Amino acid sequence: MAYWRLMLEGLVVIALLFFAIPVKVPPPQTKQQPTQQFHSYMKQFNKSYQTDTSEYDKRFQAFQDALSSIELYNSLRKHNDTAIYGLTQFSDLTKDEFLSNHLTKSKQIRHKIPNHNDNSEENDDFKRNPSKEQRIKRQILGNGLPPKVDWRLKGIISDVKSQGLCGACWAFSTVQTIEAMYAKTHNLTLLSVQQMIDCAENGNLGCMGGDICGLLSWLFKNNITIQSEKEYPFTSKTEKCHMKASLPKKNIHIKKYSCFSLVGTEDELLKWLANNGPVAVAINALSWQNYLGGVIQHHCSGLPGSLNHAVQIVGYDLTAEIPYYIVKNSWGTTFGNKGYVNLAIGENICGLANEVSMIDVV
Structure with missing residues (x-):
C-alpha cells in the first residue's frame, strides 16, 4: 500500500x-x-506635454x-x-490638426488649368495597388528618355527647408523651382519665400495658404523682381510687404510659365523633367503624416478637390521595380527620406498631375 x-x-x-x-x-x-x-x-521627438x-x-x-x-x-x-509608415514628428496630431497646421484645406483648383490631353480622364487612385503589368506600362512611358534624372546631382537644388507652422508650401515649391531653373545657367541663389508670403496677390493668403499658378501669374504679369533670401529672410509668419520697389536688372524675373493638368499624360511631365528641369505641383499629402520612406502607390486621392499641399519634383527613376518621381517637400530633413518623398509614376498618385507648373526665368 x-x-x-x-x-x-x-x-x-x-x-x-x-x-x-x-x-x-x-x-x-x-x-x-x-x-x-x-x-x-x-x-x-522632444515632446514636453507630459505634465x-x-x-x-x-x-x-x-x-x-x-x-x-x-x-x-x-x-x-x-x-x-512600397511606402512604409511609422512614427514621425506629426504622429501625435489629429488628422484635423495635421491638415490645419501643415497643409491647407482641400480645395478645387482656383485657376482653370488646361488639360494637356483633352481626352484624358481624372482618376481617383485611393487605395489602388498597381499590378506588375501596370508598372511595366509606366516604364514604357519613359521610352526614349534617360532612365534616371536627378537634378540634385547637377547642383541646382537647394537644401530642404521647413515651413514650420506657416502654410506657405505654395511659395516654397514655386520659389525653389525658380531657384533651380536660374541655377542651370548661373550659380545657385537662394531666393525669398517670405517675399511671396507677404506680398503675393491673386488670392494668396500668406501662411494661410495659396496657389502655385496664382503666384506665377502675379510674378509674371507684374514683372516682379524676386529678392534673395538674405535680403528678405523667412520669418515663419505673414508680415507687411516690404519688397524693394526697384532692383538691378540682373535680379531674377519670370520669363514664362505654364500650368497644365497632365492627368493621363505623365509622359509629358517626364519629358520636361528630363529635358528642362524641376517642376512645382499641387498634391494631396493628407496620408503622408506617418510616411517614413519607399514609393507611395495608394492611400491618397488624386481628385482635384483633394489637393492640400505643394511640392517640387526634382527627378525620376524608371529603372526601379516601382518607377517613381523624386519629390522635395518642405517639412525639414527629419521627414521622409531626408525631406524627400517618392511617388509612383503614371497613376496621378496623390493628384500630382492635376496642377503641374513649368517655369522659365531670366
Whole structure:
C-alpha cells in the first residue's frame, strides 16, 4: 500500500507542475505597450506635454490613432519598395490638426488649368495597388528618355527647408523651382519665400495658404523682381510687404510659365523633367503624416478637390521595380527620406498631375 501511495502522490505532483506553472505566467501587457511606446516617442521627438494631463491625454489618443493607421497602411504593402509608415514628428496630431497646421484645406483648383490631353480622364487612385503589368506600362512611358534624372546631382537644388507652422508650401515649391531653373545657367541663389508670403496677390493668403499658378501669374504679369533670401529672410509668419520697389536688372524675373493638368499624360511631365528641369505641383499629402520612406502607390486621392499641399519634383527613376518621381517637400530633413518623398509614376498618385507648373526665368 505504501508503494502505491507514493506512486499516486508522485503523479499528483507531476500533474500540478504541468497545470499550475502556466497559470503563474502573467498575460501579455498589451495595454501598457502603447504607453511605453508613447513615452519613448516623446523622448525621441522632444515632446514636453507630459505634465499637462489634458494635453497628454489628447496627444496619447492621437498617437494611438496613428499606430492604428500605421498598422493598416503597412499591412497593405505588397513589395519591399512600397511606402512604409511609422512614427514621425506629426504622429501625435489629429488628422484635423495635421491638415490645419501643415497643409491647407482641400480645395478645387482656383485657376482653370488646361488639360494637356483633352481626352484624358481624372482618376481617383485611393487605395489602388498597381499590378506588375501596370508598372511595366509606366516604364514604357519613359521610352526614349534617360532612365534616371536627378537634378540634385547637377547642383541646382537647394537644401530642404521647413515651413514650420506657416502654410506657405505654395511659395516654397514655386520659389525653389525658380531657384533651380536660374541655377542651370548661373550659380545657385537662394531666393525669398517670405517675399511671396507677404506680398503675393491673386488670392494668396500668406501662411494661410495659396496657389502655385496664382503666384506665377502675379510674378509674371507684374514683372516682379524676386529678392534673395538674405535680403528678405523667412520669418515663419505673414508680415507687411516690404519688397524693394526697384532692383538691378540682373535680379531674377519670370520669363514664362505654364500650368497644365497632365492627368493621363505623365509622359509629358517626364519629358520636361528630363529635358528642362524641376517642376512645382499641387498634391494631396493628407496620408503622408506617418510616411517614413519607399514609393507611395495608394492611400491618397488624386481628385482635384483633394489637393492640400505643394511640392517640387526634382527627378525620376524608371529603372526601379516601382518607377517613381523624386519629390522635395518642405517639412525639414527629419521627414521622409531626408525631406524627400517618392511617388509612383503614371497613376496621378496623390493628384500630382492635376496642377503641374513649368517655369522659365531670366
